[in-house]
Amino acid sequence: MKKFAGERLSSEEMKEVTHEEWAPAVKYAWSCGEAMSRFLNELKKGKLIGRKCHKCKRVIFPPKMFCEFCFRPTDEWVYLPDTGTVMTYSLSYLDKDARRIEEPILVGVIAIDGASEHMGIMHYFSEMDPDDLDFGLKVKAVWKPEKEREGSVTDIKYFKPLEGEK
Amino acid sequence: MTRVAIVGAGCTDFRSITPEVSWKEIMYKAASRAYHDAGVDPRRDVNSFITCAEDYWEGFSIFDEFTPDQVGAVLRPMITTCGDGIYGLANAFMQIKTGLMDVVAVESHSKISDLITYRDVVLFAFDPVYNRPLGGHPYYIGGLEMRKYLQKTGATEEDCAHVVVKNKKNAMKNPMAGHEADLTVDQVMKSQPMFEPLKKLDIAPLSDGAVVLVLACEEKAREITDNPVWIRGVGWASDTCWLEQRQWWRAVYTEIASKNAYKMARISYPRKEIDFAEVDDKFSYKELQHIEAAQLCPPGQAGRLVSEGYFDADGAFPVNRSGGSLGCGNLIDASGLQRALEVVLQLRGEAGSRQLDGETGVAVSWRGVPTASGASIVLGVDP
């Protein structure tokens, strides 16, 4: 057996050698459970909600029924404003199928006000000049109209800079 | 080197659907009960965490990402073992034996009710070039095995029906069980033939549930509890993965795994030195196959003996007093921990109305169709 063995294939040869193709049916209906069910139901009402742990005093967002630092049940629901601060961001020139796009998708992590430090979610940004997207920028959620909301993180269309920011 | 004991056990009950908890929450429930049972704080006292899971059962490309928070492993050593729960116990056993870890938590769960296309995922485990293109319902493997087992041992379909009747009746006394029933052999024999000779009631129904066991080195075990359950021996093995090479009627993996576990436990006559067993019964004939492979009865005799009540709760050698997978429900990769949990409860005298007397028990697991892999663990009240 020779060392560092292996027969390279080009993408065309991949289909020339005998092969099998398959596309499995793999579908799920994940139970959202206590925390995520409430989180999604509140999103449908245009609200953000977190959970507070009285021992470490953290307001956890997105909410969890247990505190992972103290390993105990979290104590109370806490409504949070739909404003926050940009923790980090990127300008993606690839769409979801990794195809090149000219207008970049603005995406980043938004730490939600009222939650503990760094408690954030990933989301889009829009209604802004990409050059203004920066660390520490104050942003606000832009919601879909109520009748279009279905209880999903996409009920928020994107975040845009807070008035008076830029 | 230190000895290793199980000092804490926790589980949820086994139900076919659990819409009220997410996978995180079902894991947290079992973990918080296990830590309460052991009286340990995972954030301070547990040094290492192990989860047993497979991506496609859960629905994530890397399920390992979604496990730490709910078992208390944030910023702690944790791994995912792609195997049955007893494989996780084996890893924990080895980690403690090295002396690097003193207390290790092992978690395994099933949230299989979240998976809509279960049979397609099972077929997705078949060899993509030689077996999968034929399609069909993947459990035909069970039919092929059962036919060969009956032919080679002379056991009958009625013997296999006795296994179903015994286990589902045993489950009547198990509050955690989800598929208990009082059946007759005739009812089982008349259930819908699926993959002859395998019938509908010969197949353990799927179930959700989570089990967490806490292991500790000898010194810590004596501090934590006054009735530790000692791991006397553990073994795991695989026969070839090729269907075309396999011994269809013998559970070669259990033969090798049990031989290794007994060697470690210094057991030379399993039938005499072991008092009861919990063996995998995802299909009825598998229980008989595993009993023989684990040397718990003379070769080829399991069928006759089960029909004579030899393995009943009040028989000479109780097997699956918990109700097994047939009675509790098939927890997929958590079945191994489900079996080990019952042995732990029995040895701690906490099995309530199911209580057996005995000082040594063995748990045997199988990873299900299409694998030929399984593990065995020997537990005892003294090391």
Next chain:
Amino acid sequence: MRHVACIGAGMTMFSRRLKETGKEMCFEAARMALDEAGLELSDIDTVVCGSAPDAFDGIHMKGENLLDGCGGAKKPYMRVFTGGGTGVLAPIAGWWHVASGVSDVCMVICEEKMSSCFPHPQSAFAHIWDPILERPLQPNLVWIFAMEMNRYMQVHNISKEDIALVSVKNKGNALDHPSAQLAAKITVDDVLNSEVMAWPVQRLDISPPSDGAAALIFAAEDKVGPITDNPVWVEGVGWCIDSTMWTNRDLYFPQYVARAAKMAYRMAGIHNPFKEIDVAEPYDPFDYKELHHMEGLLLCKKGEAATLTKEGVTQRDGDLPTCPSGGLLGVGNPIAATMGVKACEIYWQLAGKAEKRQVADARTGVCQAWGDLMQYSSVMVMRS
């Protein structure tokens, strides 16, 4: 705790596509390791398989399908899987198989066949996200690395030029590696002019998806004598996982890497990593990650890695040769099988078998893997 030594290593070619099936790749890597150690499969008593997402090879319970190629038939055989961290965690599992006394000689095989996921492994990466919080946004995996790189550059004020030096170094080092997929003599400008994928990540900042397998054999101290007079001892192991919620932590410093490194260094008796370690193989799927992980491995102070790279400290003839193999950027990134350019490379370096890549008189080495949602790290320290 029994002392455990590496006594043989092997790996296949890393390539965007290989003709071999997953099993066949495992056999090729295992056979090379057995040949190097002068052993046969009968000398091996346990086998550990490390392989990352089943969604790449397209086989559920992939470990079961690979087992005959790994030599696991009729043997104790087990698969461990911790995302990208499998490349060093699997050898650590091989270590505890032997150090615990349960096994005398354990063979660890890592494999990945990303080309089965057609047309691009990107569609498998689409399922690593939280189904409720992240998948509805249809994210591309590169987004999170771009966000981490952006934050790291911002906190330490590091320029793209400094980071590009890593890609130039590693792709150049890979010219000396027989398995290399993307070895090339490139310049910083090539990196800065390459196609922007998700700013600040550009095409030449990234390692390619690959097919490949690697193998490593461990033996207990009392078994090493007759096998080899050139064993490389495992002195320290460490592994750590952080919370699932990568959006709940500051990404500029990998806390979980530091914890895994401290665990390994404490076991190996290392107090000043920069001085005591002669060669390092941090995980480098992206050029900025080598710097990020050098700091996580406590090889230098936070934000200092870029300066060391600029001063040539991390060159093969520098004070701290880093990724002499060419790493993931140059040789390829078959996720779990990166063991070949991390753990196996450190073994070859310390055993003096790295041929053209050999670092002069290297006695102590560290290798590291990193994975999951930027939350897992495994570290192994070896000494000859």
Next chain:
Amino acid sequence: MTFVDRIERPEDFRHWLGDMEAEYVYTSGIAGDPFLKELKKGKILGTKCDNCGKVYVPSRMYCEECFVEITRWVEVPNDGIVDTYTVVHVDRDENLLEKPEVWAFIRMEGTDGGFVHKLNVLPEDVNIGMPVKAVFKSKKDREGRITDILYFEKP
């Protein structure tokens, strides 16, 4: 009680639909490619390990037990023996099939391997040890896949 707040109305529980689907292309490998190319011509090949003499069908690049590379190819007759069989009554969605199918493991004569495949035999006529022969699709329908063998039936 694990949680201190519980949802009390079942309809408030949500489920989130999703999948883990992608497309896959599997190369048949170093040993698989020649095997399937010959299968397309109606011939069955095996590989024989020179070390232990084992003949693998389907062909293998290495011997599982000796763990050495195999390079010797042997042609194998299309005849085999039914080693075990089952009568399948349901499809993958567990709906009843109109006509039950007979599936079997057929050990090929003179080899240590064989095929898991379908039998074109009535359920009542099948028994273990019964000789059968591979029946191929028509030449033009063959694609170099395991399904080029339609089924096995009595010779």
